[in-house]
Amino acid sequence: MTRFILPTVATDGTICTCAACGHALGPAPWKRGAIRRDLPLAVAGGAAYDTGHAGVFLCQFICPGCAVLLDTETAMAGDAALDDRLHLPAAAN
Amino acid sequence: MDPMTFSIIRHRLFRIVDEAVITLKHVSGSAITNEGHDLMVSLYRADGTLLMGGVGFLHHLTSAAEACKAIIRRFQGQIGEADVYLLNDPYTAALHTSDIYLVAPIHHEGRLVAWSACFVHVTDIGAMNPGGFAPQAVDIYSEGFSSPGLKLLDRGEMRQDVLDTILNMVRSPEMVSLDLRSMIACCNVARDRMSALLTKYTAPVVDEACAALVEQSETLFRARLRALPDGQWQSRQYLDVQGETARVVLTMTKTDDRLVFDFTGSDPQSRHSINCTKWAALGGLFAPLFPLLCYDITWNEGVIRPVTMIAPEGSIVNCTRPAPVSVATVGAIQSVNNAACTTIGKMLAASPEYRDQATAVWHANHFAIFKFGANQRGGYSIGILTETFAGAGGARSFADGVDIGGEIPNPISRMANVETVEGAFPIRYLFRRRAPDSGGPGRYRGGTGGEMAIVQHRAPAGGIDYVISGKGARHPMSEGLAGGYPGAPNSYVWVHADAEAAPGSADRLETIPGTPEPVSWGVYPLRGQDALYVRWNGGGGYGDPIARDPAAVAADVTSGVVSARAAAEIYGVALAPDGGADSAATVALRGAIRTARLAVPEAAE
Amino acid sequence: MQKQDSPPLSYLVATDVGGTCTDTIVFGSDGGIHIGKALSTPPDFAHGVLASIQSAATPMGLTLDDLLARTHLFVHGSTVVDNAVLTRDGARTGLITTLGFEDTLHVTRGAYGRWAGLTEGQMKHPVKTDRAAPLVAREAVVGVAERVDCFGDVVTPLDEAAVTAAVRHLVQDKGVEAIAVSFLWSFLNPAHEARVREIIEQVAPGTYVTLSSDIAPVPGEYERGSTAVINAYAGRITRDYLTDLASQLSARGYAGATMVMQGYGGLLPAAEAADRAVGMIECGPAAGVIGAKFLGDLMGDADVIAADMGGTTFKVGVIQGGQLEYAREPMVDRFHYIAPKIEVVSIGAGGGSIVAVDPVTRLPSVGPRSAGARPGPVCYGQGGHEATLTDVMLLIGYMDPDQFLGGAITLDRAGAAAAVASQVAEPLGLDPTAAAIGIYRIACAQITDLIREITVERGLDPRDFVLHAFGGTCGMLAAAFGEELSVRRVIIPYTASVNCAFGLISADVAHEYTTTRTLGTATPAAEVNAIFAGMEARARAQLLAEGIEPHRQRMEWSVDLRYCRQVHEVTTQVHAAAPLDTAGLARLVDDFEALYERKFGKGSAYREAGIEMTAFRLTARGLMPRPKLPVEEEGPADPSAALMGRRPILDLTSGGMAVGQIYNFTLLRPGNEVPGPAVIHTPITTIALHTGHRARMDRWRNIVVTTDAPHIDA
């Protein structure tokens, strides 16, 4: 049965998939199977995001199958990606 | 119990809180209480547990419960009828010293049966900076008067020596006296109305109804939790003060009918007054939890029982004495409630049944700016810029966030008219509007924040001064959801006027003549032709921006809330000469964005 | 009523167009009162007006034309503006405002416009809240360079070329038919707005224009601008409606004047009302309060709570010390506006309110959803299948299935019982009668809580008040919630069914003028007198032009005062003789302080900061002749001539069903007294009495309910 970790990411308890195209992202954490793109804030979202300070990024997690944006995070260099996952009884995910 | 009587008592408890709030606002008469709705009134059971939370600043509901319990512990055996107690020590229960709790027992036929508690942000508390937020404080000792619990009224009689001692320590004793009087009036109304209810229905029946009400909330909340998926969701907030960055890190784990909020991994406490104590952190996480998960459930102890918080000692969300905390309500507490809003939003969005209840983060970053000085009418004025209450709505799974639409933890705030501010302070606004590109891009766009600029105007002293506790100009804090971007961060700019240039009718930051300098923390002047520009954050977006309806993007460009550049680069929407979306060019732009996304090598973190 | 050989009769006709019904009351010069009713006919309301007058004329033995030919004055109230706003049926409207502040209207002072007008339950659920769809599209707002400061001085002159371009853009590109103009501080210096009007008249003649400094010359740019927008939006519809109504009446032979009710409870000649659409908002409910005040004055009751409960809404107004209460933050739909308006608070609770048990909380509730007029309650047999409060009233014996609306409809008791059983009783595990009784108690408790909140909000104690109960549903509940509120008496007025129309004929012509200026209380009295003198000169000329001679003119002064650094302003009447001297001004300040403490509670005054005056208000009245209500002398107490029978009814005092006496209102005589448990059926409602209640018919045929029980505070 399909369940969702986020509206954009589904899981069957073992393998996580893109909810839009079904592309397999692998076992949890699903972000390992996504494309990660770190955009410096200054170029991420137009002038309003350009704070004049480097070191802050808009991280994008992208589906390799359909290029949909699965999730975003605000991050500083070196901070680990956030780990969202379901706890399903059936699988050691 | 008889469902009809239960329904009537429940409704009446709700109205008692309402009447008490009206009384509080009436007597207080201050702008922060009346416009900002920066207040709270709630009812508690005899043991201090939450019975009925009102619609106010919601991060106070649980802390005031702890305040009741602290008073019960301290004054056990000496609690008399019509006593009123004061507590504002953050290391005991309060959020920061200027949010004073008054806690009052309610007796019936000689027995203690319930408590009422309320707070307002008092005009001043004698901290090193005026107004209660003290960006320059180095420890709790420099943040003004603080009490872990004292008896202010003894059986209805004011303890004048105690009151005079408090008033002796604050800058604006008349206003603080009025603030206290408004809370006393509020306690009196709550007590009188509760007495009438107890007389009509008898104490055992009311008590049974109260127990049932708590029970019902717990049952309903646990059932709701069971309907949501089991899992963990994480979020992270950066709190920046003058280049020093502190992290609030949250892992929320939902198992069956229980929720654990674990802040392990958050940074150690800061030397700046943005820290919060553990009761404040607990309040911070419940502030979004009540309206997001319990919108149709009575807010009481029953909602609190299934929730556990883990907050490492000595961290920014559970600081140890004597760390300064006066900016907590707009500092670590707000970050806690943003972090909780994100994880709760993710959990709701993970459930197809509850997805329409999910929201990206609203207005994540208050900016406390207190302006003070001689005014144009021969008096002296002090007050907060109420734009900090104006906020911005987070995007939802079905709609955009509300532009300048407030915030979740304080659902019914508002900001003052420009004419009200200009009438009270010797300042003039150059502009005040929705800030372009501030709403987090997404399939549904986050609500915009706003931007404004002020100059002094005919100030007798040549200008005024202001205290600014404006952290967070380096990081977006209103996180997006499901691929939506965060809202743009705050910005505070002091434009130093050039020799002769007058601001005239400059209508945006770029056209104010002079040299811009970012400011964020401390006390600054606003004099001569200088201008203060403030932009506040937008709400987070929901979903992939290139999935947004091109017509909606074009309409946003027309009304000035999205730039043509952002439309092209983020939303992938090309505009036709008539201002509508050019569909062919939009398809091409969006294709190019997809290609660019896929061009990044697949990378493990 | 009519005699063949009497001197020629003349009539005063008053018609109130409400959301559902259009009510008419006709007063003859012989003292006769005649009532008419018809359904309202939106959007062509004039049709319903004529039908309503017709329905009053027919029982008088007159044709519509006969009646109108003998009518010397027509007084009118209409929901036309409320309807235009609620249905978004107004003109395509643009807004010209100060450059840099173009978003003010749409941003609604932050969250204010998102939560204002919502129930507490909705406020607690912010994810599902939004602003109302605006009356002006954001792209139809244009900012132009200009600026006035807080002293009324020009900081930046008006860019007239920009105004011309803005008008062209709005009219030609955006197709607007109406333009609102709202600049910062225009209420202190309206020159820029006035100049914009001139430019619009040159560039786009025929465009409907509203200036914020004309329609609402008071501080607060969001509310003032919103007022101008609402007025521009509904302006043309209002003007067309009043013009059309006048021509239809005159085609039927009416040659007299038409006066139009305003939300502040005063009348304006139709020609003036046509340009002040916002003035007509909620004028019907305001008239209802005016009617209650008239009755209160007549009966010697200065403190009245006027409660009106019909099919869908419960409305409450408060009269205190003979004074009307004005709304602080009036709204239409969910839009704020500033205009003097009598405060009438309404909630969704009426006979059609759906009673249900929440599937999640298993809590029983009444409303706010309503079955409306269609399909209506289950017992009406019009296809309604959700149980309503009216169905409950039938089950507890308060309605006679065979005598509803004079027997026009036979109520379906079995259907009502089945609906209440399956939708309320079974989910709660109660028997249907117990469930119905419980719902009645909840309805009483909710109304009690609402009235308490409204009175507390004003610093009042319901125990000092008399309660007037209007509308078809109110009589069934009023004695019960009146007792819980411990009001002094409950009165169901004889004219209860057409109370708003009745209010129309108890009103005066009234003009409201405001001058906004902040002055300390040490200001010389002469300066204050000069402000009022200017307004009075305008007012007297205006009244004279309306044909109101000086001896019928009354000037009432009031001043808004506040404690410095406080937000609450209190409008305080000037009691001293005008013009004021130093002592008179001092008395004004004393009155303000007393009023402030009464309104906001003991200890709320902040004298240390000083007191300032912020606005000067003139109410200029043109007194209208008052109708004389017919009086019958009170006779014996014995009501047995009106007794129709007995049947089981709910008696709240004993907690269950009891055998009650059933009376026919039309057969009761003044002086008759009816003890509870009993019900009195009137042509439009039922008055329910519980054990311990006593109803008496007074000499105006009002029903006065008192209680034997000592006051129990709820």
Ligand SMILES: [Zn+2]
């Ligand atoms: Zn995909």
